[in-house]
Amino acid sequence: MHIGAGSFHRAHQAWYLHRLLVSGDSRCTIALGNIRNDANSLLDQLALQRGQYVLETVTPEGKRDYETITSIQKVLPWDAEITALVAQGADPSTQVISFTVTEGGYYLDNQHQLDPRHVDIQADLKGDVRTIYGTLARILTQRMVLNAKPVTLLNCDNLRHNGERFRNGFLSFLKLKGDDSLFNWVEKHTASPNTMVDRITPRPTPEVAARVNAATGIGDKVPVMGEDFIQWVIEDGFIAGRPALESVGVEMVESVLPWEEAKIRILNASHSCIAWAGTLIGQTYIDESTHQDSIRQMAWDYVTEDVIPSLSPSPLDLNKYRDVVLARFGNPYIKDTNQRVAADGLSKIPGFITPTLMETYQRGQIPRATAVLPALFFLFMQRWHRGELPYSYEDGVLDAAAMHSMFESADPLHQFVSDKALFSSLADNPDFYQLMRDTVKRLECWVANPQQKLKAQAEALTA
Structure with missing residues (x-):
């Protein structure tokens, strides 16, 4: 399950999972959702297109390629209680929960510690779901209650030591929340490998859809475009199994x-x-x-x-x-x-x-x-x-x-x-x-x- 329905995920992580499917490895697909309601129109259109969309890539010399991405096979509708995210995140079939919420979405101070003064963090400490911390607290509480199976929490943002710093922020959040049972469960039943992600992915303009239609005949309402360069480096520290990402060019390393x-x-x-x-x-x-x-x-x-x-x-x-x-x-x-x-x-x-x-x-x-x-x-x-x-x-x-x-x-x-x-x-x-x-x-x-x-x-x- 991926949290964060922005263009970068669809041009990056979803592309790698699509390449796995193309290779014949169908063991892993993506369920995509969002914390806030700012991507509802995108999610609605993706649902109409059965999760499929066209990725346009372009080289510095101007060569454009088009590929229909098929790895998002479940689109999770948004509501204020993030009902679909909770249900999917608690499902035993979900072995990895990944997320892209931007660098500012972790609310860390200059010592890389959680800043509890922020209004969004304060709201989530009281049970709201404005941040990745409040969202995962609600998801993992349900997962713990239902089955307590381990899950990898995979940070895909441009944050130094992103897995470690997210994890420290999340555990600090749970401590401030006073949720000792979930704090202990997260410590024992989750892992947060560090990653490095790279592909320049601008916000799509109407011209992208026009080029996609002209080149492929597909009337895609939510295409995405990016450069032809792509890189993903991940520390191989998953806790509940993982896709065979190394077979599609992901660099699995001891330290990123x-x-x-x-x-x-x-x-x-x-x-x-x-x-x-x-x-x-x-x-x-x-x-x-x-x-x-x-x-x-x-x-x-x-x-x-x-x-x-x-x-x-x-x-x-x-x-x-x-x-x-x-x-x-x-x-x-x-x-x-x-x-x-x-x-x-x-x-x-x-x-x-x-x-x-x-x-x-x-x-x-x-x-x-x-x-x-x-x-x-x-x-x-x-x-x-x-x-x-x-x-x-x-x-x-x-x-x-x-x-x-x-x-x-x-x-x-x-x-x-x-x-x-x-x-x-x-x-x-x-x-x-x-x-x-x-x-x-x-x-x-x-x-x-x-x-x-x-x-x-x-x-x-x-x-």
Whole structure:
């Protein structure tokens, strides 16, 4: 059973399970549902199509392929009590419960612990089902009562140590809830392997359905599209059996750490850098922003100067991985939007960026290239505060009133840099504050003249 009916799941995990079915291994299929009611129209249409839809993939050279995905064989209708999710999750035939709820959907603080102050967590502690924690508590309570068979809880989000941190958050939630019996059952009867997932999957536009119809003759109302690159790395720690994923290209490993660190810091952080920067100079798409020389240089410098030294030695060729990632971002046929990638910055900074800032300082270096990323986000949110973004900004942990208050203060940047939830111990570091002040000033000049090289601007400011 998968929780989270977004495009990424349908282009990624569902594709791998479909490949298993195509190979003749029909032992595992997917039941798909959602925690909230924001995907009801998608689920309704998928149900009309018997769970099937067309996946369009496109290479950087523009070659498009089409495949009907058949692995979702049960669509779980939504209601406020998540009745179908509970029934399916408690069913003995469900051996894996996987989920994609975005980085902000785990409500973790800068120490990676559950933040119980959030209104959604407070609601779920009282029995509601707004979060993955409240949802799984209700599902697993029923599973425990009915059969108590083990189940693997598989995190498929871009979260460092995602299985471990989800599990710690979930057990903390159950402890706060005072549910000792379920806490003990979860400890003994579930497993939460760490994973790394990767495939760029933009929100589908009407043009996707038109291309699918023209190429295949299928009138699919809910197709999905993504790049041709795909990767899934999983620690082989399932508790109740698993699909033979290794036979369809999934890498089953003892530890995902080298892969997840490279992916989160090189791909995810650079992706956000490009989205924030591109938005600031009036661009809409990731590919056009990547082809802006100054923006590409920001991402390249960040990875080369600060990330690669932090992650070395590595079993991966990090220089090659950097170049492949930037080539993927520049794919002109994906048309991934800056809006999609720019989302959830308040979770991405502590998760994707702050570790590199801290480790660069620990090596005795100044993280000038990495400081560009949070400085871009500061300027991005300044635009949001002024109502000047060209689109709505989505962030699962954004306190809009507090953010507006920060930008109305005498020194918004000082408040931003002093936020321990974003920058951990660096929030007390005057050198980091000065670095951020210098970087923001330099970027303000760049936004006014994006054709000028950033290093030239830095030299001009210093002079």
